Amino acid sequence: MHPPEMRARARALRDRGHNIRSVARTLSLPYATVWHWCVDRPERAVVGSAVRCFRCRPQPESPPDPAAYAYLLGLYLGDGHLVTTDRVPVLRIYCADTWPDLIDRCAEAMLAVLANKVQRVQKRGCVAVQSTATHWPCLFPQHGPGKKHARSIELVHWQREIVTAHPGDFIRGLFHSDGSRFTNRVTVRGKQYVYPRYMFSNRSTDIMGLCQWALDLLNIPWRMNLKWSLSVARRDAVAALDRHVGPKS
Template identity: 45%
Template sequence: MYPASIRNEATRLRDAGESWSGIARKLGVHRSTLRDWQAGRSARTNDCAICGPCELDEEAYAGLLGFYLGDGCVSRAARTYFLRVACDATQPGVIADVTDLIRRVRPEGRVFHPRAPGVTVVQSNWQHWPCLFPQHGPGRKHERPIVLEEWQRRIVKAHPASFLRGLFHSDGCRVINSTKRPVAGVMKEYRYPRWQFVNASGDIRELCCWALDLVGVAWRRSNPRVISVSRREAVEALDALIGLKS
């Protein structure tokens, strides 16, 4: 996604006789993207109030939005913004997934992996991350309203499985519950899987429930902060939609 000023400058430079390579070096935009702009082939999906029309891989964005709401943040730096998603260092599959989603949403950018004890942070620097995640702001997410813009809701409706994968693979877990019941006078133990989504923000929990409703997966509230998917058929359906964390 690029602001209208960059597109206009690219047009001005091209009209002045600048080569695609020269414009790409000056503006930091891939030559193929510049040519697509001129040919009018850009797949514009929404209008950002700050950047203007933008290009977006919607399926990747839906997943990244889920990860952002779960364990992500957007923070200000001197000349740009950082998108950071904290991942369990023992789950390389999740780290690879977040990395891939960021690269699909912003193909021109670089992805970094700073580390802390037990954690690998997937990070990308870009001045327009706040445009893609208008939910960012000071303080913790559960201390402020989290409401999706209409264009974000449209994307989640189109790609609920990706959104749910981001939520459950960040702030969720798949556990094995056990219970004992008497059968013919003998106590038997039964074990069954369950997905749980845990988040302190009531707004984010509601978004999780809304997305589960979109795909027809039954859920219930285990306690005020936990959304559980426990029925066998519901667990199997969610497994198929989002895969297991690894």
């Protein structure tokens, strides 16, 4: 039995922004004990990002804006990175300078899902749209050390439910990060054909599989032209994808 003073100290550290693992390490306590004291208690006056974390409520709920979450999940799997080694986790999505509207949409999705504030940090050729919040790891359990293509990427059951209900938003996030729409030109027997085409490229076979699954949910035909490159080229398929993805701009 731990003394009440230890519990109060753990909660004080948690309320100052430390994550559960940091508190447990500081006080030499089991992770589960600190979680029970600081999160899994109905009397807790929830502060900060815990107010908005739909996974950490006594009864886990759906996100307030599931379409925004599905879109942000697609962006994260493509060009996102979650840093959990800092005192407070940082979610970063890298967006090319070429697409200012995409930068705005990314920031709006973060605010709709969890963030109280979003920063835009200029990098060479891109902007890192980022937000610090203790509970980002709760919403993106795919985070981990190393590059995504070098480790397993699987959606947990509640994420699959959200994507199943909002596959178009998820696909838009994937294509706005690692996809493109361009005009393809081919010449057959001296005659040139010009048509629009979508491409999605990702070295992770797991993420590629999630893209294929979401396209199947939308009944949009696709084919693989390389192991890491997917193509949507049929006229009706491109038109269908246009309704869900649209231009990055």
